Amino acid sequence: DAKTTQPNSMESNEEEPVHLPCNHSTISGTDYIHWYRQLPSQGPEYVIHGLTSNVNNRMASLAIAEDRKSSTLILHRATLRDAAVYYCILIPYNQGGKLIFGQGTELSVKP
Amino acid sequence: GAVVSQHPSWVICKSGTSVKIECRSLDFQATTMFWYRQFPKQSLMLMATSNEGSKATYEQGVEKDKFLINHASLTLSTLTVTSAHPEDSSFYICSAPRDSGELFFGEGSRLTVL
Numbered sequence A: 001d002a003k004t005t006q007p008n009s010m011e012s013n014e015e016e017p018v019h020l021p022c023n024h025s026t027i028s029g030t031d032y033i034h035w036y037r038q039l040p041s042q043g044p045e046y047v048i049h050g051l052t053s054n055v056n057n058r059m060a061s062l063a064i065a066e067d068r069k070s071s072t073l074i075l076h077r078a079t080l081r082d083a084a085v086y087y088c089i090l091i092p093y094n095q096g097g098k099l100i101f102g103q104g105t106e107l108s109v110k111p
Numbered sequence B: 001g002a003v004v005s006q007h008p009s010w011v012i013c014k015s016g017t018s019v020k021i022e023c024r025s026l027d028f029q030a031t032t033m034f035w036y037r038q039f040p041k042q043s044l045m046l047m048a049t050s051n052e053g054s055k056a057t058y059e060q061g062v063e064k065d066k067f068l069i070n071h072a073s074l075t076l077s078t079l080t081v082t083s084a085h086p087e088d089s090s091f092y093i094c095s096a097p098r099d100s101g102e103l104f105f106g107e108g109s110r111l112t113v114l
Helices: none
Strands: A009-013 A018-023 A031-038 A045-050 A061-064 A070-075 A084-092 A105-111 B004-007 B010-013 B021-024 B034-040 B045-049 B067-073 B076-081 B090-097 B104-107 B109-113
Touching: A009 A018, A009 A045, A009 A061, A018 A031, A018 A105, A045 A061, A045 A070, A045 B104, A070 A084, B004 B090, B021 B034, B021 B090, B021 B109, B034 B067, B034 B076, B045 B067, B076 B090, B104 B109
Parallel strands: A009 A105, B010 B109
Antiparallel strands: A018 A070, A031 A045, A031 A084, A061 A070, A084 A105, B004 B021, B021 B076, B034 B045, B034 B090, B067 B076, B090 B104, B090 B109
């Protein structure tokens, strides 16, 4: 499985945008870029995913580099409830739900 | 509301006893479910793939006789930690994919072995 690299931790102020980077230089052509987050003492939850084009949903935006070797999860206005560990995971199109988690980025949000 | 539910949310047991954790898909059928273990301040580690009607597939280094997985129906997978010891104390999490490809995780089950 292709590996992802994320900063261990990041800090943000409430109401400000947050850009969470992820490097995946060995990504293959059929790997989708998925983001999940895990709030304290809970199971992970899906945030967003994409293949080549930038994606937006109600939770976040995903910006994918043209060469697909990196991506950035964008939270447009961080809230205290966004404090979580964010995982960037590459999933081949036929993986069927088997996720291999890296260390993720622990995001703290200051009021 | 939860789409995948785990029970119990937390459990405390004595060393040497066995503990069963259930993972249910609430409004869809899941022929496959996944079990993870997470130690404090660490990431999730995939333990095994639970397959409905057949044997589970365990990841390297996970003892299949220690962590018994049963997927007897299309909505229920169980993980039994046999002869639990303090080092088995952990947060156990399951997930299940829908046919649409969406993946849902349970709330997690925290096991403490005294």
